[in-house]
Amino acid sequence: MIILSKYKLVPDEGNGNKRRVKSEGKSICPICLSEALKVIGSRNRRAINSKGENLIIVIRRLKCRSCKKIHHELPDILVPYKRYLSKCIEAILDGQGDRICCENSSIYRTRQWFKGMQAHIKGCLTSTAARMNAKIESGGEPILKAIKAYVGEEPGWLARVVRIVTNTNNWVHTRYAFMA
Template structure:
């Protein structure tokens, strides 16, 4: 008898830019790779092979983060973005209601921290603080629009600098 294995789609993630260590700013060297599972909007799993990197100075290990991933989340960033977006009927993610609720609750709890991190990064880069409109009734999506362009992909544009600045909690 022959056994059939299920076919897994594996994708190798390789960054073309040189990202310094988020902790000390020194060079990272590749020490291996690991598998990371992520689900798309149809709840179909994909397996990404991401590189493990070690800093030559502080010896800490980091993982390469593609734009489609949010640390410690099982769904792609585009899926999470559509769930937490303020636009009604936009979420077409195949997940149960409790998962959707937890994603919305997570984002509502963490977005003030994200805004503070983006302000900190802007100050570090000598760009000054981001000026928010004085209207207090702005939605979460509109407030984030003050920091990054509120077009599709805004969550990835927020997550990447926070992770690269070693500010992810």
């Protein structure tokens, strides 16, 4: 999986709710760091916006010519394996879930998902910062505040977190029912 930060969402001629992702940068394989990626197709990805409307986003499927792995190229408005746009999930995590058109059970599940992921995310960000020789003090703070110390507190923090964790090949891909 590859998360894009520079892209355009191009409207589809036949469907007003359908958008195609047009990358404006070069994608790199998060596993072997090769730039030799070949487009092998596309697929529709559904997402729900803050008004509760369904969007269809067409994402490209890429195959790395070096390691032979298949990756999906997601725009940073999406969180892997989540139905809602990242700004909706971010609003829920920031305590503004009443602005989002979704059920209370979805808000609860989103908070529980992040609660289970936040230590892993913080560890990935700490590791990435250490590799870049950056030091950020976050000792003794709540984990969410520490995560925001790495990526900034301004809107879009969740998209930045997801991009860093995913593009360093640290996103948790499979969650089994017995692990939850």
